[in-house]
Amino acid sequence: MDTPPRVDNPLFFLDYDGTLAPIVDDPDAAYPHPEVPGVVQKLRDRFPLWIVTGRDLRSLGRLFPANAPAIGLHGAQRGSTKDADPPAFNEDTLAALSQMQSKVPSVEGLHLESKPPTFAVHYRQAQNPEDAQRRLQAWVDTAPEFLEAIWGKKVVELRHREHTKGRAVRDIAADHPDRVPIYIGDDVTDEDAFEALADIEGACTIKVGSGDTVAQYRLPDVDAVVAYLKSYL
Numbered sequence: 001m002d003t004p005p006r007v008d009n010p011l012f013f014l015d016y017d018g019t020l021a022p023i024v025d026d027p028d029a030a031y032p033h034p035e036v037p038g039v040v041q042k043l044r045d046r047f048p049l050w051i052v053t054g055r056d057l058r059s060l061g062r063l064f065p066a067n068a069p070a071i072g073l074h075g076a077q078r079g080s081t082k083d084a085d086p087p088a089f090n091e092d093t094l095a096a097l098s099q100m101q102s103k104v105p106s107v108e109g110l111h112l113e114s115k116p117p118t119f120a121v122h123y124r125q126a127q128n129p130e131d132a133q134r135r136l137q138a139w140v141d142t143a144p145e146f147l148e149a150i151w152g153k154k155v156v157e158l159r160h161r162e163h164t165k166g167r168a169v170r171d172i173a174a175d176h177p178d179r180v181p182i183y184i185g186d187d188v189t190d191e192d193a194f195e196a197l198a199d200i201e202g203a204c205t206i207k208v209g210s211g212d213t214v215a216q217y218r219l220p221d222v223d224a225v226v227a228y229l230k231s232y233l
């Protein structure tokens with residue numbers, strides 16, 4: 001797979017964990033690469049840019065010192081790193097999420113990340129991650145059909161099937177018809193966005209790290225993402 005080209009007239013979509021911030025054991029300590037806040041600030045002076053994350057935007061704001069427009073909760077929340085309201089989920093979704101949260105299996109080392117009105121279950125620090133994953137799969141199988149399980153990097157989350165990063169970035173790209181979208185991401189929910197942008201003329205989709213992907217290009221790690229972004233300054 002080729003390294004990504006430098007695109008004229010870009011519209012940036014940047015995933016957070018694993019793209020702007022290295023993956024670490026503690027989700028509450030996932031600070032951005034030290035150069036990222038400054039680079040994002042400078043890019044924003046020249047180009048439209050959105051951070052697109054599975055995180056709740058308030059939690060992102062605690063980690064990320066610069067102000068930037070952002071999509072949170074895998075497409076369900078829109079705001080910025082400094083200002084965002086929780087998304088308005090319907091009653092059925094709220095009730096189902098609350099019921100599923102009350103039934104999360106009790107497994108040593110699981111970490112429940114609160115992202116009101118939803119949550120993520122991390123098993124990176126479980127004593128036996130394979131066993132934890134099996135028990136979480138059994139729990140996920142009890143979810144109603146309208147909730148979809150997303151298995152990320154040692155984490156599982158439930159989202160409404162209608163909320164995807166793909167839908168969110170398509171909507172934003174439609175507001176910028178004169179711009180060429182660039183999407184950089186490392187995880188499974190970024191694949192929705194890669195697919196959603198595939199038929200936009202010239203769009204550039206970039207997978208960070210190894211693993212199967214529908215993206216056109218690849219960068220090896222967060223350092224390489226920073227170097228690529230700096231090529232626009």
Ligand SMILES: O=P(O)(O)OC[C@H]1O[C@H](O[C@H]2O[C@H](CO)[C@@H](O)[C@H](O)[C@H]2O)[C@H](O)[C@@H](O)[C@@H]1O
Pocket residue numbers: 015016017018022023024025026027028030052053054055056113120122124152153154155157187189
């Ligand atoms: O869409 P993203 O910005 O990539 O967010 C996806 C999830 O990232 C976070 O979890 C992941 O990163 C943690 C910190 O490096 C790591 O400990 C964890 O194992 C990873 O799964 C975040 O905590 C989740 O809320 C995001 O949905």
